[in-house]
Structure formats: structure tokens, C-alpha cells
Amino acid sequence: MEVRFREVDPFNCWIWLRFAHSPGAGERGYVETAFDSWFFLGKLGGFNAENLQAHEEGMDLSWLVYEGDEADRALPALMHNMGPMEYRDEWARCWLDLGTSDALALDVLINTLGQLNGDVVEIEELLIGGLNEDWPIEDEPDSPFDNDA
Numbered sequence: 001m002e003v004r005f006r007e008v009d010p011f012n013c014w015i016w017l018r019f020a021h022s023p024g025a026g027e028r029g030y031v032e033t034a035f036d037s038w039f040f041l042g043k044l045g046g047f048n049a050e051n052l053q054a055h056e057e058g059m060d061l062s063w064l065v066y067e068g069d070e071a072d073r074a075l076p077a078l079m080h081n082m083g084p085m086e087y088r089d090e091w092a093r094c095w096l097d098l099g100t101s102d103a104l105a106l107d108v109l110i111n112t113l114g115q116l117n118g119d120v121v122e123i124e125e126l127l128i129g130g131l132n133e134d135w136p137i138e139d140e141p142d143s144p145f146d147n148d149a
Contacts, residue, residue: 001114001117001124004127005127007130011097014096015093015096015126017091018124018125019091019122020123023092028085030121032085034109038108042078043080045076047102047105049104078100079097106128
């Protein structure tokens, strides 16, 4: 699976997947479950690089003293919105407002889709950000910056 970043606007970010073949219903279910799970963790503040106490401790986590006050001082890192997964032939796309979540969120998604690629459905390419000329964008779903207001 090739991973490429294009212009990334965290408040208006499209994520594109190109599969080896048009994914079937079962494969789509896995992809959508992965995205939904990832988004809910992000919406609840799970991707906050300002509070990675266990990660920073290293290999031996025995008797780690977790500092609740330190966690409370971390600024919130919350995803805001996610549109539905859309499919066209061998392509899928999903619109996101990543909010204030950290880039850690994208690493987790890349790792997740990499495993999905190895176990379930062949993903040839993952594009983060930007637009595809052959699949135009009409509107951003659930965008708080709607031009019609």
C-alpha cells in the first residue's frame, strides 16, 4: 500500500483509497468499521500527542505512575466530523474535519489500513488530502463553514 500526502487542511480533509479491484460488500464493511472506530476514538480525544505517558515510559510499564494532573493539563485534541464513505469503482473516499486531533491520528489510521490491506482487501494507494480531478467534490458533508448560510 502506497501512502501519499497531498495538501492537507485538517478542517476539510479528504482521504482517498484506491483498491486493486472494486471492493465487495464484506470488504466495504471492514473499511467502514475501521474508519468509524478510528473516528469515534478521535471524537473522544484519543489522539492527543500531548499526553502519551505510557508510550513515553518505554518498554517496562510495570508500576507506571500515571499522572492524572498531567493528563488534565493537556489541551483537548478532538475530531469534529466525518462524512459517509463513498465508493466509485476501485476508489473510496471519506471527508473529515480532523479538528484539533494530532497527526498521531493519521499514523494510527495508516497502520490500521496497512493491516487491513494485508488481511482483508488489497489497498493499492492511500491518499491523504487533496482532490481527485476525475471525482469532483460538490460540498463538504457536515461542514461548519457552509457557504449557503
